[in-house]
Amino acid sequence: MGEQGMARYGKTTIRSFVGSHLLLCVLSVQAAFALAVAAGWPSLAHSFPQPPAGPVLVCALAGGLILVAGVTAARGVRAQARERDRSSAVSNLMETVSDTSSEWVWAVDGQENFSYSSGASAALLGYEPGELIGRPVSTVIGPDELAGARQAVADARGDHGTDWKGVRISYRHRNGTSVWMEVSGRARPTRNGARPRYEGTSRPLAAQTVQPLIEGHVRERIESTVRGGTILTAFQPIYELGTGTMTGVEALTRFPSDDGRSPEHWFSDAASVGLGGHLEFAALEAALFRTAKLPEHLYVALNLSPDTCLDPRLPMLLERSGLAAHRIVLELTERLPVAEYTPLLSALAPLRRRGLKIAVDDAGSGFSSMRHILRLRPDIIKLDRSLVAGLDSDHAQRALGAAMVTFAQEIGAQIVAEGIETMAELATVTRLGMTSAQGYFLGRPSLHPGEWESWKEARISGAA
Structure with missing residues (x-):
């Protein structure tokens, strides 16, 4: 039952309770009066052989009042029972509505x-x-x-x-x-x-009402985040396995959100309302701004969708950043499929001539990534965590990893194993001849410039 119904039921019950007890009080007083009269009757009868009419009238009146009070009390009890039944029915109705309503x-x-x-x-x-x-x-x-x-x-x-x-x-x-x-x-x-x-x-x-609301809500969230300049960048270390030295970082976008949305969710939402490129450029600007605090010997892998690579603003943005071209790796994601590779190759060619490198992210996670590799001939192939996990214990997976190493050597690319989480996985990818690795075992993404400064001399042991 709702609070309003409970309050109404409570008031009715109180009124009924007070009314019935008041009648009982009246009945009790009248009964007491009658008893008092009855107790004094013998003395009256002794004093007056012929009783006066007054006491007789009083006794008759008391008796009548007792009768009226009794009838009234009985009616009150019945009314209280009816009210209780009605309130119970209302309560049950409210409970049924509450439990069965779609609202x-x-x-x-x-x-x-x-x-x-x-x-x-x-x-x-x-x-x-x-x-x-x-x-x-x-x-x-x-x-x-x-x-x-x-x-x-x-x-x-x-x-x-x-x-x-x-x-x-x-x-x-x-x-x-x-x-x-x-x-x-x-x-x-x-x-x-x-x-x-x-x-x-x-x-x-209804669904037809919700869709415009969702789009407007997403658009406002994306635009306010970009306007507010609240996009953060975390850098995750990448180590060269042959020497054990840290040679690069991957820039990972972080958004100010308490609702559990992942960065991928943010980019997907932005693309759904036509703001994918807008958000990617904002994230790219935030990452480039923070590269100034990184050790100068580290390259920086920047995640971009193929569509954003086609944006004519990209070359100018990279040039204005002040980051040397040989330290920039554009890591192509699979957020959007590539319908035609010729424009993409044309857009990337002048950047590559300046010394910028191309990487294909999440290789092995789907057909698109392998198609990217064949068409773009990247400088770096990043193996997806799904291929790395269990590599140390699964013979078939190890064979696939070895095949990827051979393929990369044939096209002149390096291989970075992503998602290294155990020493056994690190040792296995090293034995297979993979070039570099990153993952929680080697270093978690960091938002703090103080930690970035310590990467000047960072090394891993047991990689060679």
């Missing part, structure tokens, strides 16, 4: 913690009601969305209103996906002046 019924206290949740939360958001009770609303609404939701509700309520209808809010499902719903509700002011409580309903929006 989510909820209530939060003044601290924005859930105090009630209907069963629809499980289907809509992946949380059982008991999992939400006592937890903050930020459990199902991300920090950025929560600020916008508060403002939208405040605007819908106006200066003095308590109700709002039709506010559209992006909730966060347990699995991390967005769920757009239309929210209506009411603010319940408290008597002590504390923050109000809220109660309301949320219903999922």
